[in-house]
Amino acid sequence: MSSTSRQKRTRPNRALAALAVTLLGASTLAACGADGQAATGDGDGPEVVASTTVYADIARQVAGDNATVESVISDPTADPHSFEASPADAAAVAAADLVVYNGAGYDGFVDQALGNAGDVPVVRAVDEYSRVTGGAVGAHEHGEDGEDGDHAAHDGHDHGAVDGPDGHDGHDHGAGENEHVWFSFPTVAAVAERVAEELAxxxxxxxxxxxxxxxxxxxxxxxxxxxxxxxxDRGHFPYAQTEQVGAHLFEAAHLTDLTPRGFLSSVEDDTDPSAADLAALLDLLAERRVAFLAFNSQTETSVTARVRDAAEEADVVVVDLTETLPEGADYLGWMTGIVEQLSGALADATPADDGGH
Incomplete structure (x- = not known):
């Protein structure tokens, strides 16, 4: 699984995987590609399987027409956190020449499939994140605050305080142990480089x-x-978010997160936020104390929809984020659109007073 040189793999396990897929009544892995079409490649080169369309597109940019790239998750509305791979999906992962995925439990179905496979080379994005940033993203397990990293200022950038309920005062602009590392551009560049070396x-x-x-x-x-x-360079702008999906991107811009910690913890743990945490977030928006709301439209709930409505009623810009590629998009175009939304939201905003940091 390392990047050490290897000869072209023999494929005894591919025949077994193909047989398994046939017996399961499926002829191939459901398909890939941001455009919903079959993966590129002439079928004679390496076969790459990615967990999501995000990583499939990154791998495809590197592979060109010399390799076939497929994504286990092709539905742009699917939530990778809760995705359950079929036996056919698992067989495709096991039969791949290279697997590209996020890691840290985000797309845990890949780890499960790899556990039943042989020596399949992998590129794991969280490993590249650790290598280029010096940070670490551990496997996430839902639990009480403190068990899996409770959205405190993991990177040490605790900038001031904001009134918040339940002892969650303070705010930060660190991404901490956030597993959504494809919003880190240095990480994504490193993933592409590692894919190139594995394919080479x-x-x-x-x-x-x-x-x-x-x-x-x-x-x-x-x-x-x-x-x-x-x-x-313009300063530290305040924002709120319904989920820490884009936090690595916002950290790169040194934005300041004012979202109540209890609200973020409850979303991460799939529980309803306390009335006090929800009220605190709604007040932030109603009083326009943030420049924008980052909204994960892929995992919308009645609570987060209410938060979005509050932002729109207060004329706070909503920056839409998803966890997989929107239909018809590629990674670069997708991220360019998000950064443009961000720049537009901050065009007339006032930086936060964070103590001169």
Whole structure:
């Protein structure tokens, strides 16, 4: 599973996987691609399986036409946290030449499939996050505050305080142990680089092309990083969020999260927030103390819908986020749109007074 050189894998397990899929009445893994079409590739090169369309698209940018890339999750409305892989999905993971996924329990169905497979090379995004940032993202287990990282200021950037209920005073702009690492551009560039190296080991004839594609992908991310730096240069802007999906992106821009910690913890644990936490968040929006609300539309609940309604009633900009690619989008276009939303929301905003940080 490391990036050490290897010859093209023999595929005795692929025949077994194909047989398993046939017996299960499925001819292939449900498909891939942000456009909903079959994966590119001539079928003779390496076969890559990704957990979500996000990682499939990143891998596809590197693979070009030299490898086939498929995504286990192809439905743009599916929630990877709760996704249950079919036996056919698990067989496809086990038969892949390379598996690309998030890790840290986010797409745990991949770990389960790999546990029943042989030595399948992998690129795990949380490992690349740790390598490029020095931080760590552990496997998430729902629990009480303190058991899995309770949304406190994990990175040490605790900037001031805001009145909040239940002892959750204070705010930060750190992403902490957030497993949604595809919102970290340095991480995504590192994932592309690692995919290139793994594909080069599998398919030496096209190694130079894989590496060139990865560099081109990283170069395309650079303007987005520049835009986040420009936001940072203007100061620390306050925001609220319904879930910590985009926190790595907001941390890169050094934005300041005013969301009550108890609200975020309850969403993470799939429980209803306390009345005090919900009221505190609604007050933030009604009083326009934040520049925007980051809203995860893919996991909308009656509570988060109420929060969004409050933002719209107060004319607070809502920045829509999802956990998989919107239909018809690719990663770069998707992230460009989010950064443009962010810049627009902050165009006339006032930075927070965070003590001069």
């Amino acid at each position: 080991a599998l398919d030496a004839d096209n190694a130079d092309e894989y590496r060139a594609n990865a560099r081109e992908f990283a170069d395309a991310l650079a303007p987005l990083d520049d835009e986040l730096d420009a936001i940072h």
